[in-house]
Amino acid sequence: MNMMAEPETGLPDDVREELSRTADPGFASRLRSELRARQARATRSLSWFDLELPVGPIRLVHDGELIHLVTNDLRRFDALVDEGLGFEPGFGDSNRVRQEVSSVLAGRRRGNEVAFLGALSPFQQEVLRVTATIPKGQLRPYHWVARHAGSPGAVRAAGTALGHNPVPFVVPCHRVVRSDWTLGEYSAGGTEMKEQVLRAEGVTHERLEWLRHAPRYIGQLSSHEFCLAACPGLDEEDPALHRAFRSPEEALAEGYVPCEVCRPV
């Protein structure tokens, strides 16, 4: 059996076109190796099982080690796997994957470590990696994700990358919200589902209401640190000890230092 034969056959037309018109040999070779990794993964046997969450069941497609796809839209499962993988896997449970997912949902592991993200663009992988660092029960705005992914101007692109998150719940895109702390889009069931998922993690409706009227950044007079308004380290009860800032730059110019919990910059 010749394992090296025909590495580019069976590629989608748009990918083949990308390979043929790119002028950067380094880019083409990186893309080829990504696609080989994807192909190697895809030829491993993929299967799925369901997991019950407080907000309903989710279905996970896995290879016994890594998770390739997650959805809570079980009615559209066939269409989703066809779009995402190009073929339909059969049922197959895995204790190992169940344990990995439990660790992620409990906040003991980061979702990007147990998901196969190699088929995604480097930017989308970075956005998902940053999103996976957001602790359970906390929120971050899209612009925070873009900034920490190394592209502060790419706020909309970060939103798009999260909108196409192949592994929602495992990589917690529900913890990323708009700059005004309204919830915004959620591909796994819209704003209402996003609020339900957050509520199951302890983010109350009252908390969201409080945030809606809070400034973007808050300096603490006592410690001279500044935070995102959603920082769990902030004492919400005593606004007399707060100072409002519109941007991190404004806070830095006033001599405030970034909080290490919410990492506002």
Ligand SMILES: [Zn+2]
């Ligand atoms: Zn903070």
